[in-house]
Amino acid sequence: xxxxxxxxxxxxxxxxxxxxxxxxxxxxxxxxxxxxxxxxxxxxxxxxxxxxxxxxxxxxxxxxxxxxxxxxxxxxxxxxxxxxxxxxxxxxxxxxxxxxxxxxxxxxxxxxxxxxxxxxxxxxxxxxxxxxxxxxxxxxxxxxxxxxxxxxxxxxxxxxxxxxxxxxxxxxxxxxxxxxxxxxxxxxxxxxxxxxxxxxxxxxxxxxxxxxxxxxxxxxxxxxxxxxxxxxxxxxxxxxxxxxxxxxxxxxxxxxxxxxxxxxxxxxxxxxxxxxxxxxxxxxxxxxxxxxxxxxxxxxxxxxxxxxxxxxxxxxxxxxxxxxxxxxxxxxxxxxxxxxxxxxxxxxxxxxxxxxxxxxxxxxxxxxxxxxxxxxxxxx
Amino acid sequence: xxxxxxxxxxxxxxxxxxxxxxxxxxxxxxxxxxxxxxxxxxxxxxxxxxxxxxxxxxxxxxxxxxxxxxxxxxxxxxxxxxxxxxxxxxxxxxxxxxxxxxxxxxxxxxxxxxxxxxxxxxxxxxxxxxxxxxxxxxxxxxxxxxxxxxxxxx
Ligand SMILES: [Zn+2]
Numbered sequence: 001x002x003x004x005x006x007x008x009x010x011x012x013x014x015x016x017x018x019x020x021x022x023x024x025x026x027x028x029x030x031x032x033x034x035x036x037x038x039x040x041x042x043x044x045x046x047x048x049x050x051x052x053x054x055x056x057x058x059x060x061x062x063x064x065x066x067x068x069x070x071x072x073x074x075x076x077x078x079x080x081x082x083x084x085x086x087x088x089x090x091x092x093x094x095x096x097x098x099x100x101x102x103x104x105x106x107x108x109x110x111x112x113x114x115x116x117x118x119x120x121x122x123x124x125x126x127x128x129x130x131x132x133x134x135x136x137x138x139x140x141x142x143x144x145x146x147x148x149x150x151x152x153x154x155x156x157x158x159x160x161x162x163x164x165x166x167x168x169x170x171x172x173x174x175x176x177x178x179x180x181x182x183x184x185x186x187x188x189x190x191x192x193x194x195x196x197x198x199x200x201x202x203x204x205x206x207x208x209x210x211x212x213x214x215x216x217x218x219x220x221x222x223x224x225x226x227x228x229x230x231x232x233x234x235x236x237x238x239x240x241x242x243x244x245x246x247x248x249x250x251x252x253x254x255x256x257x258x259x260x261x262x263x264x265x266x267x268x269x270x271x272x273x274x275x276x277x278x279x280x281x282x283x284x285x286x287x288x289x290x291x292x293x294x295x296x297x298x299x300x301x302x303x304x305x306x307x308x309x310x311x312x313x314x315x316x317x318x319x320x321x322x323x324x325x326x327x328x329x330x331x332x333x334x335x336x337x338x339x340x341x342x343x344x345x346x347x348x349x350x351x352x353x354x355x356x357x358x359x360x361x362x363x364x365x366x367x368x369x370x371x372x373x374x375x376x377x378x379x380x
Numbered sequence: 381x382x383x384x385x386x387x388x389x390x391x392x393x394x395x396x397x398x399x400x401x402x403x404x405x406x407x408x409x410x411x412x413x414x415x416x417x418x419x420x421x422x423x424x425x426x427x428x429x430x431x432x433x434x435x436x437x438x439x440x441x442x443x444x445x446x447x448x449x450x451x452x453x454x455x456x457x458x459x460x461x462x463x464x465x466x467x468x469x470x471x472x473x474x475x476x477x478x479x480x481x482x483x484x485x486x487x488x489x490x491x492x493x494x495x496x497x498x499x500x501x502x503x504x505x506x507x508x509x510x511x512x513x514x515x516x517x518x519x520x521x522x523x524x525x526x527x528x529x530x531x532x533x534x
Binding site: 135194195 | 384385386391393395397399401405409429431437438456457458459460461462463465466467468469470474476477478486487488489490491500509524525526
């Protein structure tokens with residue numbers, strides 16, 4: 001995808017519990033992103049939001065409630081549910097129609113107010129079969145982790161290293177909700193909630209209002225010094241029932257291949273400079289390395305051991321701390337885009353990776369054990 | 381939930397739904413009442429799907445050839461759940477499991493049991509991926525997925 005759509009401004013709020021209400025938080029982040037772009041509400045052509053209803057917000061048709069906080073009054077606006085990264089894709093597509101010069105893309109989530117992730121994700125389960133067995137996203141992940149370790153000889157220690165890295169990286173991220181200097185023993189010694197997963201290998205439940213302004217090529221050149229271009233995006237969906245799926249051969253490879261193809265990338269392990277990916281359970285980061293083509297199948301643990309994905313590695317993965325450090329369930333995919341944009345612009349502060357970032361990757365996933373994957377490639 | 385330092389409103393949403401089982405699920409769950417596990421065979425790829433389905437999601441054709449499947453299978457993956465959550469199938473600890481019933485082509489999600497689950501170190505000695513397992517039925521069957529109490533090691 002040639003330089004057609006750029007991200008010209010980004011904003012996000014902190015992940016820890018806040019006493020502000022949802023409505024005011026959403027307004028604040030919208031105002032912030034407009035200010036950063038030097039725009040007013042009138043400069044926005046169309047609005048796409050990503051949110052969820054009752055389970056992740058306590059209100060039905062939540063978009064009717066919060067539209068005005070996004071500046072959508074009198075505008076063409078629509079809402080996307082599910083993986084928030086799709087809201088970015090839809091914003092880009094609207095600009096590519098030629099009918100809009102700008103789009104506001106916003107993900108909204110105030111996790112501290114909602115029931116636990118397990119309660120919400122139990123409700124994904126069909127009411128007849130899987131819900132009766134108590135299937136949650138955590139149970140699906142624990143089954144997947146067992147399969148992954150037993151198939152490839154990946155160790156618990158290698159999985160724990162992801163949490164050590166990401167919670168450590170979170171120390172450099174002022175917005176991160178959960179962070180700290182931990183050892184592999186700390187991670188493995190944390191409460192064994194659902195063996196083989198331990199508590200510190202499971203993402204928290206965070207706040208996350210995340211806003212971006214997209215612009216056409218012409219508009220981007222007028223308003224932005226450092227536009228970040230959307231180079232490619234792709235997604236893929238697996239079967240619904242976890243028992244129908246090969247949990248070790250999921251859809252990330254398809255999603256990534258589609259994004260790489262659009263971006264003209266044939267050797268991702270060489271071309272991607274930094275990646276922000278969605279790893280609600282530590283071991284999944286290792287599996288996603290493989291799906292993204294950073295290493296061969298079953299080699300994720302060894303790649304982790306080699307330091308390839310550390311802050312000083314060839315492809316730093318989740319320098320922000322990722323989803324283990326900050327998990328605004330609904331908007332976490334869009335938050336990965338914000339972090340990738342900051343890295344490309346050299347504005348990531350203490351979490352800026354020590355290398356030139358020309359091309360960055362953002363990844364989102366939702367559904368049991370990665371039923372749906374979405375990938376975006378961004379660049380200068 | 382603990383009390384917050386700031387003003388909050390506590391609200392709870394209780395929503396009654398009544399959802400149709402439809403013909404395929406009705407027949408499958410009626411089967412459980414009679415200690416029978418039904419699958420259906422895809423007419424195109426030939427896979428036997430269990431629980432029974434109306435169509436094969438991969439081939440997108442009807443899967444309307446009914447077969448009674450084996451109650452014996454292989455444990456594919458398991459997790460030892462030791463915390464309480466809303467909607468849990470039974471008091472913890474319990475063992476969420478994926479089981480490949482003999483002659484079928486997908487994994488069946490259920491629980492493992494039939495031995496003392498309280499001591500995890502002991503559990504680890506008993507339960508191994510790849511082991512043979514068999515369905516154990518509840519005496520009080522209602523046409524529900526938990527009419528199978530659990531699968532026990534063979
Ligand atoms: Zn088929």
